[in-house]
Amino acid sequence: GAVVSQHPSRVICKSGTSVKIECRSLDFQATTMFWYRQFPKKSLMLMATSNEGSKATYEQGVEKDKFLINHASLTLSTLTVTSAHPEDSSFYICSARDGRADGELFFGEGSRLTVL
């Protein structure tokens, strides 16, 4: 199947700093990528839909100024957690669709963010 790569897999930062997480589709082009957040023992919560060449679409309740999303190319989307606080500590996962809108969705390995 298609491969989606996330980097870094783990990051620890101090409160108030910003952290960037990258999501790459390695063997296909993804015009749309999705960013999810997962709390311990919970399912995934969609944060935003990242569209190549345009602004991201954020889900209700997600602060767009805190979670900056950039989708500058067909193979790369980035999520920047700005002025991170301990409550932002979480597991962040990106996904991308291979081809058709009704095609299979592939996920990255996730990024564990810990804010001290």
Add this chain to the structure above:
Amino acid sequence: KQEVTQIPAALSVPEGENLVLNCSFTDSAIYNLQWFRQDPGKGLTSLLLIQSSQREQTSGRLNASLDKSSGRSTLYIAASQPGDSATYLCAVPTSGSRLTFGEGTQLTVNP
């Protein structure tokens, strides 16, 4: 609003047993359903994708069925192995190609 429910939340079985995981969804107007596997601290691995026109899909020891009219899907795992231990998630698309996930079934296969 689409809601996805998975039963049971957790399941522990001895190695070699056949098992069924259940997924139900409230809005049957879906065009596909996808089953994923998640290992602790890892991302999601796509297992099976069933299009709305299909009734089932098979991959190795896994078989997924879909009954749109009743809003149900099952994931059948044959001859379970300890390596099958993971959390299994089902998901259906909602508006704008987003996915709505169930809470998952945490499976433990004991040697």
